Amino acid sequence: MGEFELIRQYFAAASCARTGAGVVLGIGDDCALLNPPSGNLVAVSTDTLVAGVHFPEVCDPALLGQRALGVSASDLAAMGASPLGFTLAISLPQAEADWLQRFAAGLNQMAEQCALPLIGGDTTCGPLSLTLSVLGHVPPHQALQRSGACVGDLLCVSGPLGDGAGALPLVLNRSLGDSETERYLLARYWAPQPQLGLGVALRGRATAALDISDGLLADCGHIAAASQVCLVIDQEQIPYSEALQRIYRPEQALQYALSGGDDYQLAFTLPPAQLPVLQAEGWPIQAIGWVEVGQGVQLQTATGHRITPAVRGYDHFERGS
Amino acid sequence: MGEFELIRQYFAAASCARTGAGVVLGIGDDCALLNPPSGNLVAVSTDTLVAGVHFPEVCDPALLGQRALGVSASDLAAMGASPLGFTLAISLPQAEADWLQRFAAGLNQMAEQCALPLIGGDTTCGPLSLTLSVLGHVPPHQALQRSGACVGDLLCVSGPLGDGAGALPLVLNRSLGDSETERYLLARYWAPQPQLGLGVALRGRATAALDISDGLLADCGHIAAASQVCLVIDQEQIPYSEALQRIYRPEQALQYALSGGDDYQLAFTLPPAQLPVLQAEGWPIQAIGWVEVGQGVQLQTATGHRITPAVRGYDHFERGS
Numbered sequence: 001m002g003e004f005e006l007i008r009q010y011f012a013a014a015s016c017a018r019t020g021a022g023v024v025l026g027i028g029d030d031c032a033l034l035n036p037p038s039g040n041l042v043a044v045s046t047d048t049l050v051a052g053v054h055f056p057e058v059c060d061p062a063l064l065g066q067r068a069l070g071v072s073a074s075d076l077a078a079m080g081a082s083p084l085g086f087t088l089a090i091s092l093p094q095a096e097a098d099w100l101q102r103f104a105a106g107l108n109q110m111a112e113q114c115a116l117p118l119i120g121g122d123t124t125c126g127p128l129s130l131t132l133s134v135l136g137h138v139p140p141h142q143a144l145q146r147s148g149a150c151v152g153d154l155l156c157v158s159g160p161l162g163d164g165a166g167a168l169p170l171v172l173n174r175s176l177g178d179s180e181t182e183r184y185l186l187a188r189y190w191a192p193q194p195q196l197g198l199g200v201a202l203r204g205r206a207t208a209a210l211d212i213s214d215g216l217l218a219d220c221g222h223i224a225a226a227s228q229v230c231l232v233i234d235q236e237q238i239p240y241s242e243a244l245q246r247i248y249r250p251e252q253a254l255q256y257a258l259s260g261g262d263d264y265q266l267a268f269t270l271p272p273a274q275l276p277v278l279q280a281e282g283w284p285i286q287a288i289g290w291v292e293v294g295q296g297v298q299l300q301t302a303t304g305h306r307i308t309p310a311v312r313g314y315d316h317f318e319r320g321s
Numbered sequence: 322m323g324e325f326e327l328i329r330q331y332f333a334a335a336s337c338a339r340t341g342a343g344v345v346l347g348i349g350d351d352c353a354l355l356n357p358p359s360g361n362l363v364a365v366s367t368d369t370l371v372a373g374v375h376f377p378e379v380c381d382p383a384l385l386g387q388r389a390l391g392v393s394a395s396d397l398a399a400m401g402a403s404p405l406g407f408t409l410a411i412s413l414p415q416a417e418a419d420w421l422q423r424f425a426a427g428l429n430q431m432a433e434q435c436a437l438p439l440i441g442g443d444t445t446c447g448p449l450s451l452t453l454s455v456l457g458h459v460p461p462h463q464a465l466q467r468s469g470a471c472v473g474d475l476l477c478v479s480g481p482l483g484d485g486a487g488a489l490p491l492v493l494n495r496s497l498g499d500s501e502t503e504r505y506l507l508a509r510y511w512a513p514q515p516q517l518g519l520g521v522a523l524r525g526r527a528t529a530a531l532d533i534s535d536g537l538l539a540d541c542g543h544i545a546a547a548s549q550v551c552l553v554i555d556q557e558q559i560p561y562s563e564a565l566q567r568i569y570r571p572e573q574a575l576q577y578a579l580s581g582g583d584d585y586q587l588a589f590t591l592p593p594a595q596l597p598v599l600q601a602e603g604w605p606i607q608a609i610g611w612v613e614v615g616q617g618v619q620l621q622t623a624t625g626h627r628i629t630p631a632v633r634g635y636d637h638f639e640r641g642s
Contacts (some may be wrong), residue, residue: 024362028547029466030399030531031364031457038360041345043352046408046454048443078351087367089410089452122369126450131410131443133367133454136352145350210351226349 010104011088011118022084022137023117032119034084036137042084043136043143045075051128056172061099063190064130065106070192071213072132073114074264077199078211080144081136085119086111091126114194144202144209144268149227153207153269155289158195160241161216162253163188165260184243192264198283202268205278209268215259217311219267220289220297227269230294235301237288258299258309331425332409332439343405343458344438353440355405357458363405364457364464366396372449377493382420384511385451386427391513392534393453394435395585398520399532401465402457406440407432412447435515465523465530465589470548474528474590476610479516481562482537483574484509486581505564513585519604523589526599530589536580538632540588541610541618548590551615556622558609579620579630 011027025033036042049068051057069086076083088107092099111117116134167189170182177183195211202209208223216238220231238257245253257263269291270278278285289300299309332348346354357363370389372378390407397404409428413420432438437455488510491503498504516532523530529544537559541552559578566574578584590612591599599606610621620630 024461025464025466029468030396031366031402031455031464033400033459033464034363034365035461036357036363042355042357042363042405042456044355044406044408044441044454044456045352046410046442046452048410048412048445048452050412050445050447053445053447075351079354081352084363085365087365087454089367089369091369091371091450120365121367122452124369124371124374124450126371126374127448129412129445129447129450131367131369131452133365133408134352135363135365138354140345140356143346143352143354145346147350 010100011107023119026117026119032085032087034119034135036084040137040139041143043076043079043081043138044133045072046131046133047072047075048129048131056174058174061103062106065103066110066191067189068130068132069107069110069114069116070194071264072134073110073116073194073196074192074211074213076134076136077195078144078209078266079136079138080142080199080203080209081138082200083114083116083196084135084137085117086132086134087119088121089124089131090121091124091129093126093128110191114196138203142203144199144206146208146210146223146226149208149223149229149231149269149291151229151291151293152272153291154272154275154287155220155231155233155291156268156270156275156285156287157212157239158198158266158285160239160244161212161263161265162244162256162260163241164192164262164264165256166244166248166253181243181246184241185247189262194264195266198266198285201278201281201283205274206268206270209266212263212265212267213261215261216267217258217297217309221311223267223269224296228295230292230296230298231289232292232298232300232306233289235299237286239286239288331421332428344440347438347440353406353408355440355456357405361458361460362464364397364400364402364459365454366393367452367454368393368396369450369452377495379495382424383427386424387431387512388510389451389453390428390431390435390437391515392585393455394431394437394515394517395513395532395534397455397457398516399465399530399587400457400459401463401520401524401530402459403521404435404437404517405456405458406438407453407455408440409442410445410452411442412445412450414447414449431512435517459524463524465520465527467529467531467544467547470529470544470550470552470590470612472550472612472614473593474612475593475596475608476541476552476554476612477589477591477596477606477608478533478560479519479587479604479606481560481565482533482584482586483565483577483581484562485513485583485585486577487565487569487574502564502567505562506568510583515585516587519587519606522599522602522604526595527589527591530587533584533586533588534582536582537588538579538618538630542632544588544590545617549616551613551617551619552610553613553619553621554610556620558607560607560609
């Protein structure tokens with residue numbers, strides 16, 4: 001079977017995910033054609049996931065498909081962008097019908113959930129890796145950048161932290177989950193939920209935002225650097241899931257939240273008056289700190305002391321993997 | 322050095338390529354932000370190039386940078402799209418400063434030439450491969466698709482064919498070119514010239530178009546299939562470069578033009594009255610056939626016979642490489 005046939009056969013459903021009016025032309029020509037609302041900006045992000053680096057060499061292809069698109073779509077949420085579509089470049093050692101079918105099913109499920117249709121891509125023969133480019137649109141001057149945090153703003157997050165890192169031992173053990181608790185954590189790793197709705201709700205309200213992929217400290221460091229301010233995190237206010245607290249000691253849960261990464265919650269800064277308004281709209285967001293004059297990130301411990309934590313984000317070449 | 326530093330340091334120039342007003346926000350946030358002209362469609366294409374499959378494992382990184390972007394930008398030309406920007410996902414076995422510097426220099430040169438700035442991407446550790454997503458814009462209803470060829474149209478190409486395949490033996494021998502002729506062919510392989518200007522000129526004039534990457538027969542087959550017509554190629558009218566004719570016998574040159582691929586010229590169909598108009602504007606285009614009722618591709622030989630050639634486009638999985 002040729003590569004064109006492969007694409008057509010297995011990814012047909014993702015390319016038909018409910019599209020709104022955004023896709024004028026999908027897979028099959030030299031380019032796809034998108035029709036963003038007139039005057040809106042187009043948001044674009046590209047992410048690569050490599051087997052053995054970003055996900056286990058041996059894993060359920062359906063879960064991989066879900067996760068790959070969830071992780072990528074999270075960048076649109078972080079920008080406050082509405083979904084338009086995505087392209088997928090997939091490198092595969094061989095074209096196995098069963099693997100492709102299951103991968104496409106997982107991909108399709110997340111595409112449907114995010115209203116983000118597959119609009120094009122490429123297939124090549126090689127070690128397993130995935131590169132996704134996601135596209136969205138956002139009204140001018142309303143995109144959520146990293147650079148707008150203001151002194152006096154609150155620092156907020158969209159939900160519990162540390163689950164991604166807490167799930168990793170289970171993922172690496174290829175566990176299917178022996179309990180409700182474990183299955184919850186595995187789902188948080190394999191099916192991250194891009195906060196696309198919240199991203200849109202934060203337009204014109206949040207002063208800075210990003211999605212937590214490298215860990216709270218590293219990612220807050222990005223906002224601090226881009227905004228030229230100091231972000232103070234109150235350790236006592238970091239939210240955890242029940243599952244994480246059931247399996248791990250508090251110090252371990254804290255460590256996962258601060259440096260674990262892979263959470264794909266949004267972290268954002270907000271004028272204090274906006275917090276109750278957004279909460280009243282039903283968004284389960286929570287303040288975990290505030291913005292001060294200065295630079296970098298500070299952690300306020302349970303005893304009220306301030307420390308400047310060592311930030312250690314994920315870096316492929318530095319890890320040398 | 323961290324991956325973020327790497328990107329910033331080596332790709333800074335490409336991200337500053339003359340942008341027009343298209344790029345609102347470049348590298349460094351969760352997404353890049355583009356500002357296409359209000360009401361225009363956004364064209365997107367994703368291509369992957371893998372070492373040992375799409376280019377030799379050992380090659381000049383500057384030439385690789387040029388070629389990777391040239392090949393990708395050619396898809397925008399084929400759609401009649403004006404350039405907005407591109408993302409680059411690069412997988413590298415290790416981060417070598419010298420290699421990166423030379424690769425970025427070649428990439429930057431093509432970015433400058435195409436007015437296509439680097440707006441984002443990802444770096445990962447792994448076997449050398451490149452995935453580029455190119456973005457452009459085109460007025461509604463003016464994109465050049467594959468599906469519009471009409472009976473009675475002329476089949477045209479934008480320049481000489483077969484050079485890409487003719488260069489391949491030199492490329493594989495790692496020749497630097499012993500003569501003007503060889504250097505011309507090598508340049509045609511390593512620095513394909515995306516026909517972006519012609520693509521824009523063909524808006525509203527060509528009825529169907531694509532870029533010749535798989536070989537004339539396979540690519541004309543795509544137009545024929547999408548348009549539900551028969552494309553007849555007059556073998557005698559296929560244009561060749563002087564260089565190709567100097568090195569290869571006529572039968573070999575013909576074979577390269579028909580099935581070699583890698584030419585990145587445009588093939589398009591045109592109402593006959595448009596040909597002299599475009600030629601008068603200075604576009605060096607040439608009619609090589611016509612559109613008839615029927616399906617598929619037919620070749621009219623030098624003796625005036627019609628044959629239905631076996632089409633063999635490039636297919637990674639079928640080649641099993």
